[in-house]
Structures are given as structure tokens and as C-alpha cells.
Amino acid sequence: MPESAPTTARARARAELTAEITNTARRHLAEKGPGELSLRAVARELGMVSSALYRYFPSRDALLTQLIIDAYNALGEACEEAERAQRRTDLIGRWRAVCHAARDWAIAHPQEYALIYGSPVPGYAAPKDTIDPASRPLALLIGLMVELDEAEVPASTDVPIPRPLATQLSAMRAEHDIPIDNRRLMAGLSAWTLLFGLINFEVFGRFNNTFEPADQIFDHQIDRAALAAGIPLKNR
């Protein structure tokens, strides 16, 4: 985010204060939830008056948007780091690493997770700045699928791809700039969908009183998804 080192003292102070504001806001968010995030409370804790805060964020929603972007990046980074730590050839290890990193982060930061993968709180379309950080886990996953031997993807789950869908897939391919065939792309998308479906269920309490803890069903389902996507469980 920091474009260049702030020059003047005022600019430095501004950058620091902005960071302090988002940090306290993040703490408040973690404790109470997005609905209870109060500009006034944040300002109070920082020893300033509420109106002063509007010099740094034009509205409450702007503050929330910043938190959303940060959350996307934090989750994305956690996934990328975990994936990097795996041997390149260990596809299933990389897949599991991404899944667990995402899940662990979500469980550790449920409110921030809810902010980005729950219902859109402020009520509207995500600003432009969020779509890039938001696609980091998916990009990771596609990068993984591309290294998979196409022959591995089980034909048993092959479903015909109609023309309009193929067009959308091509556009997506162009976006991520990765040469990958439709079969593997769709397989990856299904795995992606299942992963976040799973995390949603757990974090939003759908597994309460049934799968508690949810560790085992999580592991089981991501392995199933891996197999369905053509990632063999045993590394060769």
C-alpha cells in the first residue's frame, strides 16, 4: 500500500494515524462484529473526537472497505505462504496447505472472514480495489491445477461445457494469463467452491452440534475434492 516514504512530518503523522485507526477498528471489529463497529468508539479510544476521524476516512463504509481489503490480503498472504512452503512437486501437499491456511485464518479471524466471504455488509458491490486481492486464493489454486497432468482429471466427473460457459472460461484464462484447459479449470473451480463452502459452513456455525470439531470432516472433504479434481492423494 505505501507508495513511497512520506516526506513531510505531517505526511508521516497522517500515515501513522491512519494505520492506528485501521488497527483499532480491526480490533473492535474482531470483538464485536461489523454491525457494531462504531466510528465514535474508535475515535474515543484514540483520544480524538469523532469528527476528526473524517479527515482520514470519508465515511464509515470507507473504513470498512479498507478493512475488507486488508482482510483479503491477509488471507491471501496466509495461503500463499503456506503453499510456498511445500515441495513444488507435491501437489496434494500444496492443495492441503492452501485449504488449511485458509481455514485456520478464517477461524482465527471470524469477523474479518465474515466481512469478505459472508454477506456483503454495507449492501453493495465491492469497490474496484477489492477484486484484485480477492482473487489471490483462486489464483493460487489455478496455478496448482495447471501443473496437473490433464490425464489425471478423472473422466468420471466430466460434464459437457456449453459454448457460453467456454467463453467465460476463456475470458477468465486471459485474465489470469495462464494456459489451462477447460477440464482442469472447471475441476479447480469446483474445488475452490467446495473449499469456501466448507469454511463458510464451519465459521458461520452450520456445523454446530453436528461436526464439532470439524477438523475431520474438513480434511475428508478437501481430500475428496482433490481426488475429484484429479490430484492424487499419494505423492509419486
Next chain:
Amino acid sequence: MPESAPTTARARARAELTAEITNTARRHLAEKGPGELSLRAVARELGMVSSALYRYFPSRDALLTQLIIDAYNALGEACEEAERAQRRTDLIGRWRAVCHAARDWAIAHPQEYALIYGSPVPGYAAPKDTIDPASRPLALLIGLMVELDEAEVPASTDVPIPRPLATQLSAMRAEHDIPIDNRRLMAGLSAWTLLFGLINFEVFGRFNNTFEPADQIFDHQIDRAALAAGIPLKNR
């Protein structure tokens, strides 16, 4: 919901007013979202003062909880009705009917859907009254899986089930009182997870600018999930 016909005039009036309140609240919710649902606004529209509303609902959260229960039931009913309309032997037809009913309802009532499958708004654990209506779509799905020939479930996606998970599955089986083996149960759970992962992605805007419309990717993915769960695409 109505346990028995209200006897006294006052009781009848109370029942009617309660219904009117939830209805206007539902309308407001649909227009603006859960965060903007204002008790005072609802009261205003009904020509009463805000404090009078507290005779019918002890708090704003209680009103929201009622809307949540209604939403669960509406979604569940939509799914059940669609599923009932299919030939019993047409498993893939039943699966697709459930999926499309759920998706259509979610798209038609995004805010209500967000209320039940998005982030938990009031901030917490769903009250007891919600867990039963909430499980209707899953129950439907399990009822579908049980009619599937066990041999159909492809071994290619078999993943070992550790002991603790098996225990949780048994408890679940007992709950729904349906004799189904772990393989099919897990296959059904994966399909269930993917379905709502998909709907979440679409309703919460994750497919914007990529899969728009999302009809094709939806159909493709639910068919993939069907195959993975052992439901053949072609009816015999």
C-alpha cells in the same frame, strides 16, 4: 406456526398485527438489508409508535430471528416442492430440482438468503427454533442419497473415514433417523457443501464480472457434484 385458532378478539388482533409486523419487516429487509432494518421505520409504516412494537417483539433481534425462521422455512418449502414434482426414480432430476429451487429462491430473496446463509448478523448462535427448519434442504438431500445404489458411488473419490468422524456421522444418522452408509452420507454432504458454496458465491457477488450470468457454471458444477456423489446424469 399458528398453534390453534385464536379465541378472543384481542388474541385475533394480536395474531394479525404480529403477522403484519413481520410482513412489513420482511419488505423493509428485502429493500435495504438486515443492517438497515429499523424497528421505528416498521412501526411508523404501520401507524404505531415504536414502543408499541415491543408488545409483540421483545427486541429487534427477536424480530430478525422470526424473519430467519420464516426464511429457512420458505427456502426449505421451495426445495421440497420442487423435489416432489419429480419422478421418484429420477434421481438426477430430483437433485437438479433441489439445486435450482434453492438457487432461484436465493436469487429472488437475496437479503433473506443472506440472513440465513451469510454471516450471522445479530452476532450469534442460532436459537433452538432455527436448527430444525435449517436442516430441511439437507434432509432432502440425504433422502435422495439413500435411494442411490451404494455401488454407484465412484470409488475414485473414496477417502478413508477416521473413527471420530464415523462417530459424528453415526450421531447424524440417528438424528435424521435414516439408514445410510458413511460413503453415501459423505458423498451427500460434499454435494450439499458445494451447492451452498455455489449459491453463496453467486448471491454474494463473487461471480461478478466473471460468470455473469452464472446459470451455466451452476448447472455444470451441480452435475459434476452429482457425478461425484454417484448420481448418474442419464436416467435409466
Next chain:
DNA sequence: CAAGAAATGAGAGCAGTGCTCTTGCTTTTC
């Protein structure tokens, strides 16, 4: 270096919120 411009913080104030409590009134119950 001084003067004008820009950025900043404080305070008051507005319209709105959920919720409580008290005060009269009506309906039901005994």
C-alpha cells in the same frame, strides 16, 4: 523569511437508532 494556503482537530448540532418507563385506556377474566 514572512505571508498565504492547506491540512487538522475540536465542538456543537441534526436526524436517526434501540430500548425503557410511566401514564392513561381497553379488554378479558373472575
Next chain:
DNA sequence: GAAAAGCAAGAGCACTGCTCTCATTTCTTG
């Protein structure tokens, strides 16, 4: 018919996001 319970209204409290004005501080520029 009297007592009890249910109900609507109003005032009020402690909040919220946000705007506007007014001093003060900091930066920029002649």
C-alpha cells in the same frame, strides 16, 4: 361489576453517522 392483564402513546436516555463552523498548526511559495 371489580380486579387483572393487555395495550398504545409519549417522553426520555444513550447511542450512532455525519456536517458545519471555527481556531490552530503545518506546509508551500513568493
